[in-house]
Amino acid sequence: MKFEATELEGMEVEFQALEEVMDGLGFTHVYDYERVTFDYKFVDQVRDDVYYFRVQGYAVEGEVPMPHSVIKIMTALLGKHYYPHGVEYEGEEFPKHIVDKSKKKLESLKEQLPNESR
Secondary structure (H helix, E strand, O other), X not given: OEEOOOOOOOOEEEHHHHHHXXXXXXXXXXXXXXXXXXXXXXXXXXXXXXXXXXXXXXEEEOOOOOOOOEEEEOOXXXXXXXXXXXXXXOOOOOOHHHHHHHHXXXXXXXXXXXOOOO
């Protein structure tokens, strides 16, 4: 599931500021010098399913994880994890409470990012 038109897509922000905000919101991250993926894991106890809310970005200046590298934020995604195959983003029905919490995370991210974001 894509979260489009969030005002975050295309935003450019320094890695250090983005990392601090995302850590504060409970996300973990991985990177490879050019890209970064922030994940928030949901475990639905009722359905016994695992979902990942992902905010990805790529460096437009510098390399990840250099503090002053500039990251361009991509479209946020929500996916369902299928062991051992991976995460599916399309063709799934996502529980309303997980979609709502994902939207709240995006709103918090928007509010907390520095005003000097490009």
